[in-house]
Amino acid sequence: MMFVPLCSHHFTYLSSHVYVHTAQLIGYADPAANQNLGDQLLWAGSNKLFQRFGKRAAVHCGGSQSKNLVSSCLEKKDELVKVLGDGKGMIYFNPGGNWGDLYRHVQTSRFDVWKFANENSIKFVSGPQSIFYSGKGKSAMRDIDFINQMSGKDLLTFRQHDSFEYAQTNYGNATIVKESPDMAFMLGPQVEHDKTRVDVFLLVRQDGESKMQEHFENYDQVCKAVISKGYTCAIGDWKDTQMDRVKDFDKHSDEETDHAYYSDIGVQLAISTISIGELIVTDRLHGAILGFLMGKTVIYIDN
Numbered sequence: 001m002m003f004v005p006l007c008s009h010h011f012t013y014l015s016s017h018v019y020v021h022t023a024q025l026i027g028y029a030d031p032a033a034n035q036n037l038g039d040q041l042l043w044a045g046s047n048k049l050f051q052r053f054g055k056r057a058a059v060h061c062g063g064s065q066s067k068n069l070v071s072s073c074l075e076k077k078d079e080l081v082k083v084l085g086d087g088k089g090m091i092y093f094n095p096g097g098n099w100g101d102l103y104r105h106v107q108t109s110r111f112d113v114w115k116f117a118n119e120n121s122i123k124f125v126s127g128p129q130s131i132f133y134s135g136k137g138k139s140a141m142r143d144i145d146f147i148n149q150m151s152g153k154d155l156l157t158f159r160q161h162d163s164f165e166y167a168q169t170n171y172g173n174a175t176i177v178k179e180s181p182d183m184a185f186m187l188g189p190q191v192e193h194d195k196t197r198v199d200v201f202l203l204v205r206q207d208g209e210s211k212m213q214e215h216f217e218n219y220d221q222v223c224k225a226v227i228s229k230g231y232t233c234a235i236g237d238w239k240d241t242q243m244d245r246v247k248d249f250d251k252h253s254d255e256e257t258d259h260a261y262y263s264d265i266g267v268q269l270a271i272s273t274i275s276i277g278e279l280i281v282t283d284r285l286h287g288a289i290l291g292f293l294m295g296k297t298v299i300y301i302d303n
Contacts, residue, residue, distance in 0.1 A: 038286030040266030095127030201277025
């Protein structure tokens with residue numbers, strides 16, 4: 001697996017060609033209000049990109065990842081058309097690793113928003129993605145057929161080189177396809193919150209993307225081996241460090257400008273998690289990226 005290196009010209013292309021600095025207004029679709037702090041790093045990183053060019057999301061609308069944080073894009077379609085229609089703005093769909101059929105509900109939500117944008121002459125941008133199709137169904141062909149029906153003036157970005165090559169081959173004749181770094185890099189250097197608690201921290205997935213779903217006891221063996229050498233060790237995941245932010249968010253939800261509050265808290269929780277260890281061993285991409293941004297030593301286990 002090869003992820004795109006962080007190069008300034010990639011972000012320059014993304015921001016300029018995607019109308020971030022030429023669009024008057026931006027609509028943010030499907031911000032990730034879930035237990036995966038990595039998705040909120042992407043949300044926060046996207047906001048940093050907008051800020052770099054003096055922009056912010058003027059309107060937010062929900063999808064499959066937004067839960068009850070904000071009304072769905074289809075429920076807010078009249079507002080979206082009023083604010084972004086007639087060339088006034090663009091819709092930006094939250095980045096991630098959910099293009100394909102592993103998280104089909106997200107792909108369906110993305111395409112629903114894209115279709116709506118296309119029907120109302122609003123530019124559509126999909127934030128940097130990774131592609132995965134299981135090969136067990138017809139999802140890949142259905143997606144190609146769908147994209148061929150779009151206007152051809154929208155932008156799809158991909159953070160993983162093989163995903164970009166797949167997209168370029170299968171979608172490149174129908175719309176604009178570009179390679180871009182993972183949006184979490186836009187957060188820039190970060191400082192740990194607390195004094196390191198253990199020498200080695202294993203931040204490991206406990207979901208469908210883990211190759212170790214049925215063998216988590218192996219991580220226990222790793223920590224035992226580390227401890228036997230005289231070092232300290234701990235095991236955890238993003239969700240082990242979280243609190244109920246939706247309830248806390250209620251007092252902030254009246255103003256569109258405050259929607260970033262949720263992702264900002266997510267970034268701080270993620271930094272606190274990475275702060276636990278001196279050496280970070282992780283199969284979470286954004287655990288590795290954030291560890292790098294915090295100056296940690298990181299061992300990344302490719303899923």
